[in-house]
Amino acid sequence: MRKVPVLVLSFFILLLFASSCTWSRQPAPANHSPDPTPPQSLFLAVYYVKSTGQESYLVREVHQITPTKDPVLAAVRELISGEPSTPGAMRIFPPDTKVLGVTVKDGLATVNFSREVLEHPSAGAEGEALGIQSVVNTLTEFPEIRQVSFQVEGKVDERTRDWWGHVGLYDQPFRRDLSRVYEPAIWVTHPTPDQVIGVPLLVKGSARVFEGTVNARLLDSQGNVLVSAHTTATRGAPGRGDFEMRLNFKPPQDGKGILEVYSISARDGSVENKVTIPVRWP
Incomplete structure (x- = not known):
């Protein structure tokens, strides 16, 4: 008969302990996203x-x-x-x-x-x-x-x-x-270095080249050509003109590559005035 009160008392002690533990819990801190890293340059x-x-x-x-x-x-x-x-x-x-x-x-x-x-x-x-x-x-x-x-x-x-x-x-x-x-003969305003690009890739810039012909090619990280194209600027040398083209390509898995924009020498057919831009894709 004496065991019953002891058991009841033990039960109430456990309830009080559990209750105190419950009320002592603090709400989890809000998961605030860190402020975006400011641009370094x-x-x-x-x-x-x-x-x-x-x-x-x-x-x-x-x-x-x-x-x-x-x-x-x-x-x-x-x-x-x-x-x-x-x-x-x-x-x-x-x-x-x-x-x-x-x-x-x-x-x-x-x-x-x-x-x-x-x-x-x-x-x-x-x-x-x-x-x-x-x-x-x-x-x-x-x-x-x-x-x-x-x-x-x-x-x-x-x-x-x-x-x-x-x-x-x-x-x-x-x-x-x-x-x-007059210099440089070619510059590219889009994309910018290390920009995350989409498909098709929009390439824009200004050129002062023979007959206004501007060439572009996109390379993967191994140097393989993914796509190449050419267009004609609004003016040819000695004038300067704007150019724009779109490159369709299948993005590789590695997520990065090189865009090259250049002209071809009228004298010997070599690549000249090359602009190299590192790019990324999702």
């Missing part, structure tokens, strides 16, 4: 002036910079103070020039320079025209910008309009003009 196209002694023209370069919230402003600053990588290319703006700001509204970018930008007595008419166009082409790489105008310390007075004393700013706003961009 930003690629910007800038245009420099190059002189060969016989002629002057523009060259397009792609520079890698630290990511910024204002890539438009960063592009002009990189053009003014960055280091050209093309042999013979040079910075044409006075070294003390500062970019005070860039505003973009309704497709028009207005660049506000410091007063030092006007201190360029030796550019000449051609250098002045190319210097202006280098800024315009750099900014119109951004799809939201179609025209560019200049200010000096927030205004456009007569001294500002005169600019470097030869061409001036009298015809601003200025529009994009690639007719004096």
Whole structure:
């Protein structure tokens, strides 16, 4: 008879213990996804002036910079103070020039320079025209910008309009003009390096090649050709034209490859002006 109360007491003790364990549980922490890793670099196209002694023209370069919230402003600053990588290319703006700001509204970018930008007595008419166009082409790489105008310390007075004393700013706003961009002969704007591509692969860019003929081929990681094609740019050399083509292919399992875009020499049939872009696919 004495065992019953002991059993009952033991039962209640177990219930209390289980109850305390239940109430002491904490809710599992929410499974928050980590913030996406910020990009480690930003690629910007800038245009420099190059002189060969016989002629002057523009060259397009792609520079890698630290990511910024204002890539438009960063592009002009990189053009003014960055280091050209093309042999013979040079910075044409006075070294003390500062970019005070860039505003973009309704497709028009207005660049506000410091007063030092006007201190360029030796550019000449051609250098002045190319210097202006280098800024315009750099900014119109951004799809939201179609025209560019200049200010000096927030205004456009007569001294500002005169600019470097030869061409001036009298015809601003200025529009994009690639007719004096001679190097590189081919550049590709899509896809970008290491981009995850789809099928068909859209290939776009600009070319200054014989008869405007642009070739492309996609290689797998072993160097095997998956697909090749060619198209004709909107203009042939000595002009510069845009090109676009689509490549249909069956993606291999390894998930990565190389896109090559190039022209064929009219002299000996060799590959020239080749652009190599690493790509990936799902």
